[in-house]
Amino acid sequence: MKHTPKAALRTGVLSATVLALTAGLAVAQEKSVTIGLTADPSHLYPLAGEELSSNIMYYHLYDPLVKRSPDLTFGPGLAESWENVDETTWRFKLREGVTFHNGNAFTADDVVFTVEKARESIRPDLVANIASITAVDDLTVEITTPAPYAVLPNDLAELLILDEDYTTETGDEQMDLQPMGTGPYMLEEWIKEERLVLTAFDDYWAGEPTIDQVTFRPITNPATRTAALLTGEVDVIQDLSVRDVERVKSEEGFKVLTRPSLLNVVLAMDTRAESPTIEGENPMTDQRVREAIARAIDVDAINQIVMNGLATPSDQFVPSSHIGYVDGMNFREMYPLDIEKAQELMAEAGYADGFTMTLDATNDRYVNDAQIAQALASMLAKINIDLQLNIMPKSNFWGYIRVPTEQSSFIMSGWDVPAGDAGSMYGALFYTRDKKEGYGQVNRGSYSNPEVDALVDQADATPSIEERDRILQEATRLLLADIPMIPVHYEQDIYAAREGVSLTPRVDKFIWAYDMDVE
Secondary structure, three states: OOOOOHHHHHHOOOOHHHHHHOOOOOOOOOOOOEEEEEOOOOOOOOOOOOOOHHHHHHHHHEEEEEEEOOOOOOOEEOEEEEEEEOEEEEEEEEEEEEOOOOEEEEEEEHHHOOOOHHHHHOHHHOOOOOEEEEEEEEEEEEEEEEOOOOOOOHHHHEOOOHHHHHHHHHHHHHHHHOOOOOOOOEEEEOOOOOEEEEOOOOOOOOOOOOEEEEEEOOOOOOHHHHHHHHHHOOOOOEOOHHHHHHHHHOOEEEEEEEEEEEEEEEEEEEEEEEEEOOOOOOOHHHHHHHHHHHHHHHHHHHHHOOOOOOOEEEEOOOOOOOOOOOOOHHHHHHOOOOHHHHHHHHOOOOOOOEEEEEEEEEEOOOOOHHHHHHHHHHHHHOOOEEEEEEEEHHHHHHHHHOOOOOOOOOOEEEEEEOOOOOOOOOOHOOOOOOOOOOOOOOOOOOOHHHHHHHHHHHHHOOOOOOHHHHHHHHHHHHHHOOOOOEEEEEEEEEEEEOOOEEEOOOOOOOOHHHHOOOO
């Protein structure tokens, strides 16, 4: 059992002694901020699932061993330092004096426990490249990998550390309602679909937060979010509607903040012989049909008409900053808009008369997602594909398309790679399902290509970043040629805030109150 010092308690009333000492002095007023999000988090337990609203909360409540900065560089978190002792062994020196919100001391046992819990959860991908972990002493862990693995520290930025004693006692389900981490904020209140309130953890190891209280409000409707900002109900909003950008800019006392997003809107195509919403044999097993679909989609029209020019057509599956990106390759140039060519490909494949299938999409997760889906249906009709739309809220969507996707043939979703490395995406989305533990976890199209699998395995087994980059570039070339998935565009992250709020948009789209300030 770990030593448990007495937890620091927040009080809203100053003691008589403190009042006497501060009599006649100005007492600093607590700072608070209210943030309008596009959706309520699905979970507060970090091993229960992954989506943006939940991820934002996780990183307020918990910490990883390795922290990801706003520009995606990696540095010390709960681990002060680390070294590659040999090709397959890493040693992490943990930060001394860190406590969980309940006062429990953070030790190496918590790290070992978290890794083992992840293996048993729906997120084994987080530890897929950890063969074993050992607590050397209270503040040192050693991790071995199945083969040399150059990007283990990057991966560990995704693994949020749990309190072993508390989690064991509380249970996984209750952790969603009573989270306990080492992060800069603690949960004060969560009224689902109304508000979630966090208060500062005064004993945070990196220093007490500047903002004392953060309230997150889920406001799914874009127009309502904008109105909430302009009427003063919230101080900041996420995903300002592209239609409201100029309106907010013109209002005195408000500002618009933008940055290119990592989030790539993509279309996953089912490659099984039989697909749930397609009668008879699945046409998308044929690469010519997949190419025809790609050539029928007018991404420029989607950008200009649906996105108001505030998106960037995707050239590959990851941005140019990432390991595995191939200079000089552009998906849009390989498969430009060409309806006539697309019709020819459909005829060659035996589908001149087309076919009917369903597109599963959200109406509250990505910018103008429902409108994009409607545009896709209109575009694919030109090559005789009757696209039936199954549009639903995000809260229903993730369960509906969960692997194995027994109900889906064609899915519009988004993917980002904050680790800066294509391998994590390829291992999750394109690796053959049920072949290797922790891989193919979100391969919703059931895609299977032994060459791609082999390249991902090779990349994961090299200690050299340069060699990993070379191998993953080869995988990129294969995937762009085979088209298991169509990249559409990168969103532009658009925030709006009242003047007096200091907010610098992060590359990973997380709104992190610890980096904010308010006047």
